[in-house]
Amino acid sequence: MQNLTIEVDFDRFPREHTCDGENLSPRIWVSGSDAPYLVVIMDDPDAPRGTFTHWLAWNIPSTGEIPAGIPPEPRVSRPVPAVQGTNNFRRTGYGGPCPPKGAEHRFFIRVWGVEREIDLPPGAGRVELDAALASVATGYGETMAVYRR
16 A cells, blocks of 8 residues: 655644634645545544544545635535545534544544545445445555644
């Protein structure tokens, strides 16, 4: 599996990307992938009840950058084509960091390069996406940023 380099332009989530701000998905730079599509999963392993999934998105064309501000709709065409799943907020699309007050949490942004489009319906969950990734992933990388309220 290829090692991908995943970068965001912060170590601490800016307010605009959290539930305390505009809740906009962040810009993500991806390098090292020769796969035609990308998958993004963002989660918080420090959540009180176990890992909390904040974002599931797939069938994103691999162009080196996933732009910020992807609308929280099941299927989007702008600013980049993508299909999005249901997060643990029970909503489709990106749900920004929103930990309990006082505790600093880590948020992992994980990106896979995949060899073909994933045939999952919009709104699919983490279990379905993880299962689909097993047969199509050709590369993987992650980055982490923190947030405290």
